[in-house]
Amino acid sequence: xxxxxxxxxxxxxFNPKPSSPKTHFPLPLQPRPHSLSLTKxxxxxxxxxxxxxxxxxxxxxxxxxxxxxxxxxxxxLSLALNFSPIxxxxxxxxxxxxxxxxxxxxxxxxxxxxxxxxxxxxxxLKQLLSDLESRKNVKINFITVRKLxxxxxxxxxxxxxxxxxxxxxxxxxxxxxxxxxTSQKEGAVTGGPGFVQxxxxxxxxxxxxxxxxxxxxxxxxxxxxxxxxxxxxxxIDGLPDPGGPKFKDNKRESNFKTREETExxxxxxxxxxxxLLVIAFVVPMAQYYAYVSKK
Numbered sequence: 001x002x003x004x005x006x007x008x009x010x011x012x013x014f015n016p017k018p019s020s021p022k023t024h025f026p027l028p029l030q031p032r033p034h035s036l037s038l039t040k041x042x043x044x045x046x047x048x049x050x051x052x053x054x055x056x057x058x059x060x061x062x063x064x065x066x067x068x069x070x071x072x073x074x075x076x077l078s079l080a081l082n083f084s085p086i087x088x089x090x091x092x093x094x095x096x097x098x099x100x101x102x103x104x105x106x107x108x109x110x111x112x113x114x115x116x117x118x119x120x121x122x123x124x125l126k127q128l129l130s131d132l133e134s135r136k137n138v139k140i141n142f143i144t145v146r147k148l149x150x151x152x153x154x155x156x157x158x159x160x161x162x163x164x165x166x167x168x169x170x171x172x173x174x175x176x177x178x179x180x181x182t183s184q185k186e187g188a189v190t191g192g193p194g195f196v197q198x199x200x201x202x203x204x205x206x207x208x209x210x211x212x213x214x215x216x217x218x219x220x221x222x223x224x225x226x227x228x229x230x231x232x233x234x235x236i237d238g239l240p241d242p243g244g245p246k247f248k249d250n251k252r253e254s255n256f257k258t259r260e261e262t263e264x265x266x267x268x269x270x271x272x273x274x275x276l277l278v279i280a281f282v283v284p285m286a287q288y289y290a291y292v293s294k295k
């Protein structure tokens with residue numbers, strides 16, 4: 001039987017939301033004299049029993065269940081975002097594709113996607129490379145990225161940039177691309193036929209094997225880029241090669257003694273110990289002999 005309980009029939013701990021719609025009967029049940037109060041009337045179903053055994057059915061609260069379900073859903077979403085390899089790969093590849101799709105820089109010669117170059121370095125590169133382009137009609141672009149995930153190494157990425165930015169041989173003939181990967185401490189230089197011929201294979205190989213990796217290993221990214229630019233420009237102008245940095249010899253001097261030094265020290269130590277033993281025995285005996293002879 002559906003009925004309307006008064007505000008004195010249930011405890012505040014079990015105060016569910018009002019059900020819809022409410023049905024009012026002409027003869028509501030009278031409130032029990034020792035029942036607790038509620039702020040709002042609610043409807044519930046009572047079994048058809050005798051008045052002495054009538055007890056209001058307490059509906060199970062659902063507020064904590066809904067909160068638990070929402071918490072589990074949020075936890076599952078957080079785990080999916082943190083451990084999903086697809087989402088991570090998409091974010092990692094975004095910067096690489098942005099560099100390729102944005103095309104060559106219009107106002108400068110640098111795309112510092114890794115964010116490791118200073119303003120002074122960018123200004124120096126712009127002056128040096130703009131002067132080269134105006135005199136020799138050779139354009140060199142420098143690109144820095146933090147990490148490569150779409151390509152195996154810096155050379156493949158540099159070739160991909162060259163093909164995307166300058167799709168025809170005529171456009172890319174006198175164009176050069178220099179890539180520096182900061183996390184992998186490596187770099188690459190590529191370009192069109194005119195650029196490669198102007199620089200020369202020797203300087204290209206030396207720049208890739210000396211200037212970029214050596215200085216990048218020491219995290220001197222600004223110096224790596226500027227020194228590479230100066231070396232390439234000097235080669236194009238036909239000037240002597242300034243050369244590049246060399247890997248430092250990090251060998252440390254050994255703290256261990258040689259065998260000859262050890263034998264020499266051992267002999268000196270034996271003499272010292274023998275002398276101390278002689279003194280320790282002879283001096284007390286001499287003192288005792290002098291004391292007995294006086295008596």
